[in-house]
Structure formats: structure tokens, C-alpha cells
Amino acid sequence: MTGPGERQYPRPVRSGPGSEPGRGDRRRDPRDGRDGARPGGDRRGGGRTGRTDVVDRPRRAAYDALAAVHRDDAYANLVLPAILRDAGLYGRDAAFATELTYGTLRAVGTLDAILTDAAGRDVERIDPPVRDALRLGAYQLLHTRVPAHAAVSATVDLVKTVGYGASGFANAVLREVAGRDADAWIDRIAPSMADDPVGHLALAHSHPQWIVRAFREALGGDLGETTRLLIEDNQPPPVHLCARPGLADPAELADEVGGAPGAFSPYAVYLSGGAPGDLPALAQGRAHVQDEGSQLVAAALAAGPLDGPDGRWLDLCAGPGGKTGLLGALAVQRDARVTAVEVAEHRARLVERATRGLPVNVLHTDGRTVGADPKLPEEHFDRVLVDAPCTGLGSLRRRPESRWRRQPSDLPPLTRLQRELLTAGLRATRPGGLVAYVTCSPHVVETHVTVTEAARRCGAPVDFVDARPLLPAGMPGLGAGPTVQLWPHRHGTDAMFLAVLRRG
Structure with a gap:
């Protein structure tokens, strides 16, 4: 019999019929976790009809990306674009899935400590598929504006498809997580700044302790600046282009792509968003990311x-x-x-x-x-x-x-x-x-x-x-x-x- 934490990830469950782009107007509102449920049921991710073969597509995409990272040692920046494309996710749905994926991966260390406390067992003893689903749910509860009921419900629906009867356990753990906000959880699980500054910063900003120590040393021991670095490390990174000298003028390239000239490099252009790989300047060799x-x-x-x-x-x-x-x-x-x-x-x-x-x-x-x-x-x-x-x-x-x-x-x-x-x-x-x-x-x-x-x-x-x-x-x-x-x-x-x- 398989013991706790020993089960393998199931194969990814793809969205079922009716999930392709343009099939009706059922786009999920990322603010409340809903995807346009019809009256009487048929809500994606299980719901009243008992359907557990299909879940909210942005959350499913984020889960598939996390599973690939933790199961296959994949890199999120390589697997997520293909997952989004296969799922037909664009615009707000793709942005929501991306936020969940990258935000959860950054916060894994702290999320695991919180889940360990909330579950009353070491997170490593939780089956890997359920563990990743709980990480996604905890991230939504603590770091997004998704209402708690929506985050819990959507995550439980996800667990029904991957967790082999673990939906009740997931519901109990997430309700425990929802009982405190992020700051209150840090107060509960982290040592005090006065007693153990490295240990506190590691949990407060979700970095391994050895990396916090390395940053602190490189910054001359300045804890305040180390804190600012850790905070910045958890922000989504900007996209910068390099306008190749002699081939592209940075100001003209900025106008062309809807960006802005860089602050320091004479060749830099800052992008405000979008997919840089689609830009003609890159295909023509006038610029690169x-x-x-x-x-x-x-x-x-x-x-x-x-x-x-x-x-x-x-x-x-x-x-x-x-x-x-x-x-x-x-x-x-x-x-x-x-x-x-x-x-x-x-x-x-x-x-x-x-x-x-x-x-x-x-x-x-x-x-x-x-x-x-x-x-x-x-x-x-x-x-x-x-x-x-x-x-x-x-x-x-x-x-x-x-x-x-x-x-x-x-x-x-x-x-x-x-x-x-x-x-x-x-x-x-x-x-x-x-x-x-x-x-x-x-x-x-x-x-x-x-x-x-x-x-x-x-x-x-x-x-x-x-x-x-x-x-x-x-x-x-x-x-x-x-x-x-x-x-x-x-x-x-x-x-x-x-x-x-x-x-x-």
C-alpha cells in the first residue's frame, strides 16, 4: 500500500469539450475565481453537477506547470508557455495562470511552512499532487485578491481531480490557512527578527537561509538593504530589450514596441507587457531580449x-x-x-x-x-x-x-x-x-x-x-x-x- 507522500503525479488532465477559445462567453473573473457558472450548476471544477474531470482552466494550467517543475525538474519559463497555448488561454486568463505559477514557485518555502502548521503534518508527507494543489490554494488565499471562499472551493475542485479522495483534507487545511493573513502567519511560524534575523527574513520573504546569508554578506551585513533586495526578488521581473547598435535606435524602437528607453544602458528598452517573441524587431535581428x-x-x-x-x-x-x-x-x-x-x-x-x-x-x-x-x-x-x-x-x-x-x-x-x-x-x-x-x-x-x-x-x-x-x-x-x-x-x-x- 502506498504511504503518505509516495504517490506519483497523475498524467495531466486536459480541459474537456467546450473549453476551447471562443466557445461561449464563460471567461473566468480572476477577481473572484469564478468562470461564468450557469444557474443550476455545471460550474467548471466539479460544482453541483459532480463533474470532476474538468477544472478551472487557468488554475489547471498553473497546477500542470507546478507539477512539471516538481515532478520533472522542468523550468517554468519553458513549460508554462506551451501549457497556456495547449489550453487556449490568452489575455486575463493567461495572466492569472502566470501569476499563480510564478508567485507560488517563489513562495514555496514559506507556503510549505504554513501548510505544515495548518495540516499538522510535515508537508513532505502529503501526496505530491495534493501538495502542489494546496500550494496554489494557499498562495491565492495569502497573496491575491481572490476571495477566500473562491480560492478554497476552486482548490478543492482541483484536488478532486488529482488527489484520490483528499478533497476533505484539502478543504480543512485551506480553511485553517484562511484563518490568518500572510503577516499573521509569519508572526506565527517565523522566529523574531531580534532573535534570528536570517531565519525571520527567510520565511518572511521566502528565500532559503543560505541565500539570505549570502546576500547579507555581499551587502556588507546591512539587514535593511538585504530586506529590500529580498522584497524586490519576489516581484515579477521587467522585460528589457537590447537595441543592437547600428541596427536599431533605442528611442525609435521604444516607440515601435510601445515601450520606454532604459534608465542606464544606452541600448535598453523597457517593455510594458506582451510577448516579446512576437516583435518584428527581434525576428529581423535588430534587437534581442x-x-x-x-x-x-x-x-x-x-x-x-x-x-x-x-x-x-x-x-x-x-x-x-x-x-x-x-x-x-x-x-x-x-x-x-x-x-x-x-x-x-x-x-x-x-x-x-x-x-x-x-x-x-x-x-x-x-x-x-x-x-x-x-x-x-x-x-x-x-x-x-x-x-x-x-x-x-x-x-x-x-x-x-x-x-x-x-x-x-x-x-x-x-x-x-x-x-x-x-x-x-x-x-x-x-x-x-x-x-x-x-x-x-x-x-x-x-x-x-x-x-x-x-x-x-x-x-x-x-x-x-x-x-x-x-x-x-x-x-x-x-x-x-x-x-x-x-x-x-x-x-x-x-x-x-x-x-x-x-x-x-
């Missing part, structure tokens, strides 16, 4: 002062090609060429597509083979970008499941790889050339420790270049230098780290 922070650190390498030749540029970890695309467009204006290295074959193909028509040569090889691969000779390149693989703690806004998947044990192999790649990048740089080391993580062992160790092991003189003047004038909060750490709560960007080194 790229966080403003990524634009700033790539452009900083091109802006660094350099004596001697300046026509050979190297991107040592190029996939999927956003920074390479910007460097390639800048290279056109400078009569330079970019060699783009990517170790993963599928990502190398992405780089080729992203840089089509630009002076970029893509190599499918390991960036650490500098000196051993004739295509990557030592002391050859004038400018080198080392955008090293990292924990991605600086982009948790965009990948909500990442905060729960990453572990401190991931750091040793990653930091070893980062040192090896940066050392290889320094070897590939000619004397007097520049290397930009970039990570999308503020963790000090991935930033300052890695850079210091790689510079020490290089075997050649290496000097730090002050990176602050290489960013647009007037940017606030850049610190004392010579390295730069960007932050979501200070700059509205991902938490990108930049160090610029000159090979002696």
Missing part, C-alpha cells in the same frame, strides 16, 4: 581603454548569445571580429542564430582549452569576456524555482570552473589586453574570491581596472570599486557582478 544589467557589463568591456590593436575579441562562455550579440553589433562599428566559444552544442547553435549577420565566429569547444586548441591561441585576443557559469542567484526573479534547487554544495564545483575559465581567459589575452569577468550572482565566493584566486594563479601580471567609469555616468550605488555589483533593488537589473582586469 536582454536584461539591462547584462547589456551594461558587456558594453563595459568594449568601453575599456586599450593601447595597441583592438580587432580580436573573445567571448569565452557565449551561450545562449545575448552578450555575444551586443558585442558583435559593437564589433561592426569598430571593424573588429568576435570569436564566441560555447561548450554545449545546442547552446552553440543558439549563439549562431543570435549572431547571424554579425562578425562572429562560433566555436563549439571548451573555453578552458586555450593554448591547447589552435583556434584559441594564448596571448592573442585584445578583449575577452568571461561570462562564467554560476549559481544564478542574481536572477532569481526570472527563475523562481532556482532558489529552491540550488544548494551550498553547488558552489565548490562552480567556483573551480569559474577560476579555470577566468585563468584561461587571462592566458588568451595579449599583454595590455582586457578581460571582463562577469557572473549573475552576488555570492562573494563567485565574485571577489574567484577573481582574486584566478589573478593570483595566472602566471602573468594582472591589474584591476576600475569598472565604474566604464558604466554610464550617474549610475548610483556602484560602491568603492574597482569591481561593480549591480542589484535589483538599486538598479532594477539582475544582480550582475563585473570585474575588469588588464593583462600585464
Whole structure:
């Protein structure tokens, strides 16, 4: 007999007849959880008719996305668009499903602690399908304006389709959750700020404690600023475009797409919404989707002062090609060429597509083979970008499941790889050339420790270049230098780290 928490997820239940777009006017109102129930019953998700084969479609889509993330280690940004498309969800329904999916994934740690208390048993002992449905219900109760009765009823209807007779249990747990608001639950389950600030912040803002400690250390121990960062980390991220220099004017692109020019990067355009993949400018290669922070650190390498030749540029970890695309467009204006290295074959193909028509040569090889691969000779390149693989703690806004998947044990192999790649990048740089080391993580062992160790092991003189003047004038909060750490709560960007080194 299967024990608690041991059952497997059922196969996704697709919406039944009559659920396709345009079939009647039964769109759900996201404010009250209803979908246009007819008098007398036939309400989606069970209801009076006893139908349990079909549930509210936006909530079902969110559930299917959560199940894929937790069952298959999928990524929400990859699976959710296909789920929405298959379900025929657009407009407000798609937005509601997206909010439920991403909001629940961000809040999983805190939701699980609340559900454990409300259920009187560890959340890990609850069958996985029921657990994900309860997470969705608790998120609606605590973090949306959906009325409590609608959130409970819709979630119980969902549990009827996935939970093997667990609807009564789900109803009792959710009614317990509904008895307190989010702040009252934090007061109940979290330690006090005075006794355990890291533990309190971790539950209050739904981040693992080790990540809270890493952020606090990177921010110099400032708890107030750490709190602001955690709050910002839980906000839906903006969509930024990069107007490729020489191919698109940012102001004109902003008018074309209904956006606004960026605050800092001269190439950035902020989108107010919509699907960026549908924009003609992207299909035509005039722009690409790229966080403003990524634009700033790539452009900083091109802006660094350099004596001697300046026509050979190297991107040592190029996939999927956003920074390479910007460097390639800048290279056109400078009569330079970019060699783009990517170790993963599928990502190398992405780089080729992203840089089509630009002076970029893509190599499918390991960036650490500098000196051993004739295509990557030592002391050859004038400018080198080392955008090293990292924990991605600086982009948790965009990948909500990442905060729960990453572990401190991931750091040793990653930091070893980062040192090896940066050392290889320094070897590939000619004397007097520049290397930009970039990570999308503020963790000090991935930033300052890695850079210091790689510079020490290089075997050649290496000097730090002050990176602050290489960013647009007037940017606030850049610190004392010579390295730069960007932050979501200070700059509205991902938490990108930049160090610029000159090979002696």
C-alpha cells in the first residue's frame, strides 16, 4: 500500500469539450475565481453537477506547470508557455495562470511552512499532487485578491481531480490557512527578527537561509538593504530589450514596441507587457531580449581603454548569445571580429542564430582549452569576456524555482570552473589586453574570491581596472570599486557582478 507522500503525479488532465477559445462567453473573473457558472450548476471544477474531470482552466494550467517543475525538474519559463497555448488561454486568463505559477514557485518555502502548521503534518508527507494543489490554494488565499471562499472551493475542485479522495483534507487545511493573513502567519511560524534575523527574513520573504546569508554578506551585513533586495526578488521581473547598435535606435524602437528607453544602458528598452517573441524587431535581428544589467557589463568591456590593436575579441562562455550579440553589433562599428566559444552544442547553435549577420565566429569547444586548441591561441585576443557559469542567484526573479534547487554544495564545483575559465581567459589575452569577468550572482565566493584566486594563479601580471567609469555616468550605488555589483533593488537589473582586469 502506498504511504503518505509516495504517490506519483497523475498524467495531466486536459480541459474537456467546450473549453476551447471562443466557445461561449464563460471567461473566468480572476477577481473572484469564478468562470461564468450557469444557474443550476455545471460550474467548471466539479460544482453541483459532480463533474470532476474538468477544472478551472487557468488554475489547471498553473497546477500542470507546478507539477512539471516538481515532478520533472522542468523550468517554468519553458513549460508554462506551451501549457497556456495547449489550453487556449490568452489575455486575463493567461495572466492569472502566470501569476499563480510564478508567485507560488517563489513562495514555496514559506507556503510549505504554513501548510505544515495548518495540516499538522510535515508537508513532505502529503501526496505530491495534493501538495502542489494546496500550494496554489494557499498562495491565492495569502497573496491575491481572490476571495477566500473562491480560492478554497476552486482548490478543492482541483484536488478532486488529482488527489484520490483528499478533497476533505484539502478543504480543512485551506480553511485553517484562511484563518490568518500572510503577516499573521509569519508572526506565527517565523522566529523574531531580534532573535534570528536570517531565519525571520527567510520565511518572511521566502528565500532559503543560505541565500539570505549570502546576500547579507555581499551587502556588507546591512539587514535593511538585504530586506529590500529580498522584497524586490519576489516581484515579477521587467522585460528589457537590447537595441543592437547600428541596427536599431533605442528611442525609435521604444516607440515601435510601445515601450520606454532604459534608465542606464544606452541600448535598453523597457517593455510594458506582451510577448516579446512576437516583435518584428527581434525576428529581423535588430534587437534581442536582454536584461539591462547584462547589456551594461558587456558594453563595459568594449568601453575599456586599450593601447595597441583592438580587432580580436573573445567571448569565452557565449551561450545562449545575448552578450555575444551586443558585442558583435559593437564589433561592426569598430571593424573588429568576435570569436564566441560555447561548450554545449545546442547552446552553440543558439549563439549562431543570435549572431547571424554579425562578425562572429562560433566555436563549439571548451573555453578552458586555450593554448591547447589552435583556434584559441594564448596571448592573442585584445578583449575577452568571461561570462562564467554560476549559481544564478542574481536572477532569481526570472527563475523562481532556482532558489529552491540550488544548494551550498553547488558552489565548490562552480567556483573551480569559474577560476579555470577566468585563468584561461587571462592566458588568451595579449599583454595590455582586457578581460571582463562577469557572473549573475552576488555570492562573494563567485565574485571577489574567484577573481582574486584566478589573478593570483595566472602566471602573468594582472591589474584591476576600475569598472565604474566604464558604466554610464550617474549610475548610483556602484560602491568603492574597482569591481561593480549591480542589484535589483538599486538598479532594477539582475544582480550582475563585473570585474575588469588588464593583462600585464
